[in-house]
Amino acid sequence: MDISTVNSLPYEDFVNIFGNVVEKCPIITAAVWSSRPFVSLSALEAAISEFIDSLPESGKEGVLRCHPDLAGRDLRRGTLTRESREEQARAGLHALEPAEASRMARLNEEYKQRFGFPFVVCARMNDSTSILRQLAEGCRSELAAERARGIAEVKKICRVRLRGLVLDDVSNKL
C-alpha cells in the first residue's frame, strides 16, 4: 500500500489496518486519522509520535501497560496479538532455555512491581540475550528514565510495524 492509498482510507479501514501499530492502542490510530493527508510514511509516523508525546505521563504509562510481558503469559497461552507474536518469535522468546525463561519471568515481575508498567523493548531489534540484559538494567533504573525509554521503544516498534504495512518513501519512488 502506498501513502496515497493510506490517505484515501475511510477511518474504519484505517483503524482496522493500522490499529495495532501501537500495541492495543487503536485510539492513537483513530486520533491521527484527523491529521491526514500524510505526505509520506514518515509524516504518519511523526503524527503518531507527536500524539504520544502530547499525552500526560499517566497516558504514556497507560500506553506501556497495553503491552504484554515479553515471553510472558500471553505468549504461553497463544493470546498475543499477531504482531507481538511474530516479533517475540523473531527474537527467540518462544524458545528460551528453562533457566532463561525463569530469569525473564522473575525480572519482568520485579520490573512491574517497581514501576507499575511492563518492560517494553523493540523485540525486532534485539535477541533474547540483549533483551535480558536491558531488562536487568531497567530493574535498576528510575521511573522517569524507564518511562521515557519505554516510550522510545514503543516508537521503534511502531516504525517497524508501519514499514510492514506501507511502502516507504524511497521504495515508493521506484
Ligand code: GUN
Ligand atoms: N516489543 C515488541 N512487542 C512487544 C510486546 O508486545 N510487549 C513488550 N513488552 N515488548 C514488545
